[in-house]
Amino acid sequence: MNHSSSIPQLQSAIHAALRAWHVTGGAPRDLLADLLLVQARRLTVTQDGSPATLRLATNQVLLESIGELETQDQTAARVLRARFIEKHKLMAVANQLNVSEHSVSRYQRAAIERLTDIIHGREQTLRQERGQRLETQLPPASYTRLFGLHEMRTKLETLLLGVKAPWVVALVGIGGIGKTALADAVTRQVIDHFAFAHIVWVRSEPQTMSGQSRSPQLMYEDFITTLDSRLWSDATEVRSFEQRLFQVRQALKQRPCLVVIDNLERETDTAYLLAHLNDLANPSKFLLTTRTRPVEQATVYTVNVDELSPADATALLRHHAQDIGIQAMDTATAADIENIYQVVGGNPLALKLVVSLLDLLPLSQVLSDLARSQPGPVEAMYKHIYWQTWHVLSPQARQLLQAMPLVAESGGLPAYLRALSGLSEAELWPALQELRHRSLLEVRGTLQEKRYGIHRLTETFLHTEIIHWPDSPAAS
Numbered sequence: 001m002n003h004s005s006s007i008p009q010l011q012s013a014i015h016a017a018l019r020a021w022h023v024t025g026g027a028p029r030d031l032l033a034d035l036l037l038v039q040a041r042r043l044t045v046t047q048d049g050s051p052a053t054l055r056l057a058t059n060q061v062l063l064e065s066i067g068e069l070e071t072q073d074q075t076a077a078r079v080l081r082a083r084f085i086e087k088h089k090l091m092a093v094a095n096q097l098n099v100s101e102h103s104v105s106r107y108q109r110a111a112i113e114r115l116t117d118i119i120h121g122r123e124q125t126l127r128q129e130r131g132q133r134l135e136t137q138l139p140p141a142s143y144t145r146l147f148g149l150h151e152m153r154t155k156l157e158t159l160l161l162g163v164k165a166p167w168v169v170a171l172v173g174i175g176g177i178g179k180t181a182l183a184d185a186v187t188r189q190v191i192d193h194f195a196f197a198h199i200v201w202v203r204s205e206p207q208t209m210s211g212q213s214r215s216p217q218l219m220y221e222d223f224i225t226t227l228d229s230r231l232w233s234d235a236t237e238v239r240s241f242e243q244r245l246f247q248v249r250q251a252l253k254q255r256p257c258l259v260v261i262d263n264l265e266r267e268t269d270t271a272y273l274l275a276h277l278n279d280l281a282n283p284s285k286f287l288l289t290t291r292t293r294p295v296e297q298a299t300v301y302t303v304n305v306d307e308l309s310p311a312d313a314t315a316l317l318r319h320h321a322q323d324i325g326i327q328a329m330d331t332a333t334a335a336d337i338e339n340i341y342q343v344v345g346g347n348p349l350a351l352k353l354v355v356s357l358l359d360l361l362p363l364s365q366v367l368s369d370l371a372r373s374q375p376g377p378v379e380a381m382y383k384h385i386y387w388q389t390w391h392v393l394s395p396q397a398r399q400l401l402q403a404m405p406l407v408a409e410s411g412g413l414p415a416y417l418r419a420l421s422g423l424s425e426a427e428l429w430p431a432l433q434e435l436r437h438r439s440l441l442e443v444r445g446t447l448q449e450k451r452y453g454i455h456r457l458t459e460t461f462l463h464t465e466i467i468h469w470p471d472s473p474a475a476s
């Protein structure tokens with residue numbers, strides 16, 4: 001059953017599957033191969049993929065559903081069993097039930113209709129559960145609405161859902177442009193199609209906790225370890241890298257999985273990964289977000305993420321202002337907005353940061369201050385915006401923010417942030433809220449367990465401007 005297929009289509013497929021009960025193998029449609037119910041069952045019967053086991057899985061699903069039908073209507077279940085499993089002729093069934101052949105035909109039609117309802121209901125429940133389970137694999141989204149990425153999302157969805165190359169897709173663009181947000185949105189879209197058995201989202205962590213950078217090979221080994229633990233959650237024994245790689249490859253080759261590797265920053269990491277991923281891909285797919293464009297020779301489909309158009313940037317400004325309750329934007333004129341765009345451009349993170357200043361600072365001051373850094377590289381603009389934001393923070397918020405580079409990429413729990421920053425319980429929450437409000441904190445973790453982290457651009461600012469760690473790679 002495709003995403004879009006209807007009940008009548010399902011009904012005729014179920015009829016065909018019943019008729020093919022004793023046919024070993026058969027066409028995918030006669031096996032109800034599109035149903036998640038059937039796919040899930042295939043994993044529990046011997047996984048040799050032989051025609052006999054494929055038929056077995058389908059028949060088990062049918063049989064269970066006929067069992068459910070029986071609890072509602074014994075005759076209906078009896079007719080189906082007699083006609084399709086025992087292969088009795090219409091006349092024989094009519095004799096058994098002591099009714100006319102015409103009545104048996106009617107019973108049979110009605111029984112298939114009821115069976116379709118049952119299977120459809122079971123399939124919907126399974127899809128819902130599966131969808132929710134896959135979504136819990138993702139970190140929370142950093143946006144409440146995305147602007148200007150509609151075409152790109154559709155294109156990426158088609159690329160990822162196609163059972164063909166490209167197997168590796170990279171979203172490329174400067175920091176803060178929306179690569180992670182786009183990857184998140186597309187992954188959520190793709191989940192609805194159930195083309196992937198697993199979704200794994202991995203944040204790349206170029207540095208160790210102590211701020212030292214890792215070699216690309218070590219980064220790759222860690223990545224394989226993470227994948228191994230996500231794909232084989234029951235694996236507890238200690239394994240060598242080769243064993244892990246073997247396991248990961250096996251899982252990715254067996255069933256299509258989508259692996260997102262987010263926030264690649266260094267050219268060497270991206271190059272190293274790309275040299276190895278194609279061996280793991282097909283039928284699984286990889287989606288990367290990276291600040292550096294892959295080299296020409298790499299087997300990767302590259303999608304550029306560019307600045308938002310003036311119209312989309314305007315929509316983002318107004319929406320974000322509403323989201324965080326900045327009234328000043330309500331009275332902003334088209335000319336004001338044009339001025340912001342002139343200075344900040346269509347850089348989503350910069351736009352969000354600027355909006356969040358407008359409750360304390362007048363727009364003219366923000367812009368005149370920023371304009372002094374123009375024209376220049378986008379990094380310089382971010383540095384200016386961060387300095388402005390830093391100046392308006394309370395001492396507690398600064399204290400918390402300064403501790404944030406010590407938190408792992410996966411984010412920290414509130415108790416840990418309190419310990420790191422030295423803030424009291426009473427000081428922590430206002431400071432957290434303040435940083436959230438200024439777009440300086442991102443929520444990570446899961447729905448059940450919220451963790452907090454900072455965007456990498458914020459981290460770079462803290463390293464280079466505020467903390468001045470001598471060995472910081474970002475400062476070099």
Ligand SMILES: Nc1ncnc2c1ncn2[C@@H]1O[C@H](COP(=O)(O)OP(=O)(O)OP(=O)(O)O)[C@@H](O)[C@H]1O
Nearest residue numbers: 142143146147175176177178179180181348349456
């Ligand atoms: N098109 C958009 N509409 C609304 N919000 C957006 C859009 N693009 C990005 N954002 C928001 O802007 C911020 C920065 O985006 P994101 O983290 O995706 O950037 P990035 O390209 O991944 O940066 P980096 O290279 O540093 O990882 C996020 O808070 C994100 O939600």
Ligand SMILES: [Mg+2]
Nearest residue numbers: 179180263289
């Ligand atoms: Mg990112």
